[in-house]
Amino acid sequence: MPKNSDITPLPASGPQNKPASAASVAMPADSHSEGGAPTSEIELPDFNDVELNNLISGVKLYLQEHNFTEFSESNLFLMLIHALRTAINTSNDLAVQNICKILINLNEIDHAGFMSLLSKKIDIAPYTGQSFAFTLVDQFYSATITRDTPSLISLNFLFSILLQSDSLFLKQLAELQASGNSEGMFGLLLIAQALLRSSTESLHIMSSELIASLVILILKKNEELINTRLFQPIPHAAFSGQSVLTFLLNVVKCEAQHSNEFNNLLLKQLIEAIHNAPESLVNEGLVRVIKRGPDEGLNAGHIFLQALIASVQIKNNKGVADLQVLLKTLSARAGFNAMLLDNITSGKYMNQSGMSMLVQALMAAKDNEYDLTPIMDVFAQIIAEQGKEKVLSALQQRVKYSSTTYLQLLTNVAKDDSSMTRLLNLLENESSHQETLNPAVNGFFSKTKSEKEAPEEEHKEFTSTHSSSASH
Structure with missing residues (x-):
């Protein structure tokens, strides 16, 4: 596959309302940007359902008559991803399923070439500055907004296949977007946001389980860059002080009272990630203060303690055991223990502290007859250290x-x-x-x-x- 493949545009009017042919779908172009990225001179069409079906049929036919290199040098990948966005926004589940099948087929034809396509940057609104991989994951997040569980299933299946092949897609999930409205964001963040939205808005339990399974699969890879993104601050103004860890711990908090199996599995994977990551990175990630939003003034350690409180308020909650293990894991970090003594200086929890939250957890655990030893041991450790x-x-x-x-x-x-x-x-x-x-x-x-x-x-x-x- 050429390193600088040209991506050529379709006519702005989009496919006609008739069976598509290979020739009518892929048209030559007079302009392209350096590196083969789509340019702002291309006008993306608005697809209706008929046009979506025509495009999908046309791409399938094109792939029967042309090789992968010819496909990559056309504009068809751009059109396909744009069509996916339309299908998600209109809850056209069948179109989403068919587009995902085409993407899986492309990956089977030429995995390295497909990964190269996903890495390309787009210079066309509304995707300006995004890679195709990021745009693809963004549609996954959008499916949680439209409460479209069937589309989540299709995209989750696609992502799982890509993650099982090698680390190429995994690294793309950790790649920071360099320009545009998404500058400083990355795919793993969008998946974590999707899981939190699914948990907080009480979407179908299958949606949360699917997204959680994807997060767990990503974390299990133990990729160094992914571990770094988990704890580092998100370099985007809208997320001041937040990290992927704060999003995932908020998920744990939301699900703490329900004893969902996926929440316990997520907890176990977070414990493993904390063990694997450098101590300095973990300490910074635990104590970094969130500057805005509903968690203003808190840090990841506080959010974990809130999850512990929520969990022990329910009798016979199976999730408490894993939270106690995580408490022990965190208390092994001196930065976490020192943070507990500091006052929260802004937000709705101002003038409280991690220590007051630990007392709340202890009281609730006592009321619901849980073993107090894990929390008491942390108290003793803090007294000894601080x-x-x-x-x-x-x-x-x-x-x-x-x-x-x-x-x-x-x-x-x-x-x-x-x-x-x-x-x-x-x-x-x-x-x-x-x-x-x-x-x-x-x-x-x-x-x-x-x-x-x-x-x-x-x-x-x-x-x-x-x-x-x-x-x-």
Whole structure:
């Protein structure tokens, strides 16, 4: 296949409403851009259903009479991808299925050549600056907007085939778009967004399972560039401070109360990715603050803790075990533990902290009779690493809409749980060094039993309402 293949345009009017021939579909062109990219001089037609069918039939006929090189030097690939966009937007599931079959056939004819086609950049609105691979994945995301599960099935099947061949398509999913409205975005991001949209808008469970299976397949490849994209900030102004990790953890949070199998599999794969990635990359990805949107002021670590809270609020939730494993994995990173003590400085969770979220998770886990050991171990680890004074200071934050501090809350409920009493004993040992403690902390452990029981009613109110403070 030529390195700089010319892509030639169809007439702007598009296919005629009659059976298409090879000659009527692929026409020669007088202009092309360097590198064979489609140019802005081409006017893309608006296809109706009849024209879509004619184009699909014409491409099939063309491929019977011409080789792959001739196809790649025509404009047919551009027309086919544009037709896919129209079919997605109009929920023409049959057209989407037929176009995906053609794309699979092209990959079978010449895999390397097809990958080369996908890598080409487009210089025509509305795709300016995008590669064909990115545009293809963008249609996958669009199918979640139109709630088009059959189209998601067709595209998911196509992507799965491309991913199983080699790493070429995988690398294209990690490629940053260099110009246009999509500058700084990449295919993996679109797939993560599609999964989050499917989860938050309660699309058909099959849609979420399909998209999650695609994400899991991508992460299982353990490609270095994919792992980097997972944790790095998205270099697009609309995603300030966010990463693919924050999107996927929001998916985990949305699905945490449903015990969906795909959510557990996604969690396991995220745990594996965290183990495989460089520690510095993971630490940066966990503590980077999101600058805008519903998660403003939070970071990936906070979103994970919200998922843990949501999960333990449901009794006998099978997903809790994997979340506890992820908690242990994250707590092995010093950056995560230090972050828990920092105040959130903006957004709807301002003046809360990761430590307050950890207490919320502990309270909900206790109420629903989960093993508290994993969370208690993290508390003990934070005390050992960060110092008891810092932990006591962080626990002086007040429960939202209450005068009770998280330290008071812990103390009040610990009297009936020996493992929690063990934690408070660790803190109490430090409280004897009163000259080093914040005056607000001093004397708390010397309060009478009746004084310690005072927050009882506030705790009851807290445990029945704190789920709302852990969701968007």
